[in-house]
Amino acid sequence: MRAVICDRLGDPSVLKIQEVPIPEIGPSDVLIKVGAASVNFPDVLMLTADYQHKPELPFIPGMEGAGTITALGADVKNWRAGDRVIFGVRPGAFAEYVKLPSSGNLMRLPEGWSDAEGSAFRVGATTAYHSLVHRAALKPREVLLVHGASGGVGMAAVQLGKHLGAQVIATGSDDARLAVVREQGADLVVNLRTADFVSIVKGLTDGRGANVVYDPVGGEVLEKSMRAAAYGARLLVVGFTSGGPTRIMSNHVLIKGLSILGVRAGETARRAGTDFARDYAVELPRLAALGVMRPHISHRFPMDRVADAFRVLIERKVIGKAVILMSS
Ligand SMILES: NC(=O)c1ccc[n+]([C@@H]2O[C@H](COP(=O)([O-])OP(=O)(O)OC[C@H]3O[C@@H](n4cnc5c(N)ncnc54)[C@H](OP(=O)(O)O)[C@@H]3O)[C@@H](O)[C@H]2O)c1
The missing domain is CATH 3.90.180.10 (Medium-chain alcohol dehydrogenases, catalytic domain)
Incomplete structure (x- = not known):
């Protein structure tokens, strides 16, 4: 699969597109074909190791995206192939496929939303x-x-x-x-x-x-x-x-x-048992279905223009969100 790779720290020009293997799923994982992923300010900070979470080099950037589940581990009961989902990762979203635990940061894509909108919600x-x-x-x-x-x-x-x-x-x-x-x-x-x-x-x-x-x-x-x-x-x-x-x-x-x-x-969501974890599963999908916090997207880029997606954020041109479309 194609993925955006950060293998040295620096400005967005360090980002490159590489062929890497599609992740292999375990019994409790799902594999998602990513439709779109959005850029957040922490993605910019991670390129220079200025964010509190510092992924080891090389890494695939991107904290959130949306797409379609294409494969499931044998123990996964709550999702089916073909389900359209919004996901969060830490990081790894700027790739054609993402593997996640089925109990992880996954939410059904609201009816009528595009992958781009879903990728910019979480x-x-x-x-x-x-x-x-x-x-x-x-x-x-x-x-x-x-x-x-x-x-x-x-x-x-x-x-x-x-x-x-x-x-x-x-x-x-x-x-x-x-x-x-x-x-x-x-x-x-x-x-x-x-x-x-x-x-x-x-x-x-x-x-x-x-x-x-x-x-x-x-x-x-x-x-x-x-x-x-x-x-x-x-x-x-x-x-x-x-x-x-x-x-x-x-x-x-x-x-x-x-x-x-x-x-x-x-961080609060990662600490299991908090109100936040429950609300993530119940309250956010309800609000999304009502159309509350439906993202406004001002910029869309193909994967090979990922550096431009970072630049418009840095230059304060984005209104709402900038999104990378994985298959265009
Ligand atoms: N606490 C948390 O859990 C949490 C979670 C996610 C993000 N964050 C943080 O929230 C902040 C915003 O993230 P975001 O993804 O919403 O960023 P964003 O989309 O780039 O928006 C940031 C806004 O900050 C304003 N701004 C003021 N001075 C700026 C400067 N020197 N450079 C860039 N923007 C400037 C800009 O508005 P104007 O151009 O109109 O002034 C811009 O619209 C970041 O610090 C991020 O790390 C925190």
């Missing part, structure tokens, strides 16, 4: 769900401030926040991309380059501020968010696309009675 949806439901316990009519809202995990949080009944204020750096965020449900969008989100949030809430802040960006955006937060607000630390970890002033945390909540959607 990371955004699990991160948004874990953040807003498990960590922040977002309530209807609360004010939710979402940063990085034009990106993968940000747009999923806009969609889910709206579904949960919050008033959603979304930020980003480009008007055209923010127009799509507005279409995806945000009540108000703020361009960070041209407007001050702190005064806008304060103005909209009679000076109170946002109840929940969802932040995949970090840096100055997180620092300013302390001022945009209401008394008793929950601040979700989701990621650091702006460059690296941010110092949080403990006096602001104390004076405003803030809760700073770290989000590790994948």
Whole structure:
């Protein structure tokens, strides 16, 4: 089969396409013919070993995809050949075939969804769900401030926040991309380059501020968010696309009675027996079937243009998700 291989660290130009054997399945595995796989910011970080999970070289990148089950181990009872699925791997999605345990990160592809849409669902949806439901316990009519809202995990949080009944204020750096965020449900969008989100949030809430802040960006955006937060607000630390970890002033945390909540959607799911594992199996498919967190895809590439798929993400051109189509 053809697969994308990373055999040395560097920028996306290190990625190459190689012929490798189709994985052999064990008795409890399924083999999936991958239709599409999507690019996430952690994929970029893994190329330079800047992500918390550092796969050994050489490795096949890609954390999520969608496709069709083509073969099953003898002990697999819950899936059949021909089932269309969404899957998560750690990593390995950028290949024509993926092997997974049948009890692993697998979910049925919702009716009417393309492989491309399915491939772009899992990371955004699990991160948004874990953040807003498990960590922040977002309530209807609360004010939710979402940063990085034009990106993968940000747009999923806009969609889910709206579904949960919050008033959603979304930020980003480009008007055209923010127009799509507005279409995806945000009540108000703020361009960070041209407007001050702190005064806008304060103005909209009679000076109170946002109840929940969802932040995949970090840096100055997180620092300013302390001022945009209401008394008793929950601040979700989701990621650091702006460059690296941010110092949080403990006096602001104390004076405003803030809760700073770290989000590790994948790690929590790996710890068996948590609410998250159950919700992954039950609640996310239900939300997907309702059309909540249906991904918006701005870029599609064939496998041999995988480096371009990484580049559009790095250059902040993506609206929602960029996807690699395996068989085009
Ligand atoms: N905690 C978890 O469980 C979890 C799970 C998945 C991902 N993450 C993290 O969440 C973050 C976002 O991931 P993603 O896949 O959604 O990324 P993405 O699709 O690239 O979106 C990131 C957004 O961040 C904004 N941004 C601000 N400064 C940036 C910069 N210097 N470079 C690039 N983007 C910048 C961009 O919006 P504008 O261009 O509009 O400013 C962009 O839309 C990453 O840090 C990732 O590691 C965390």
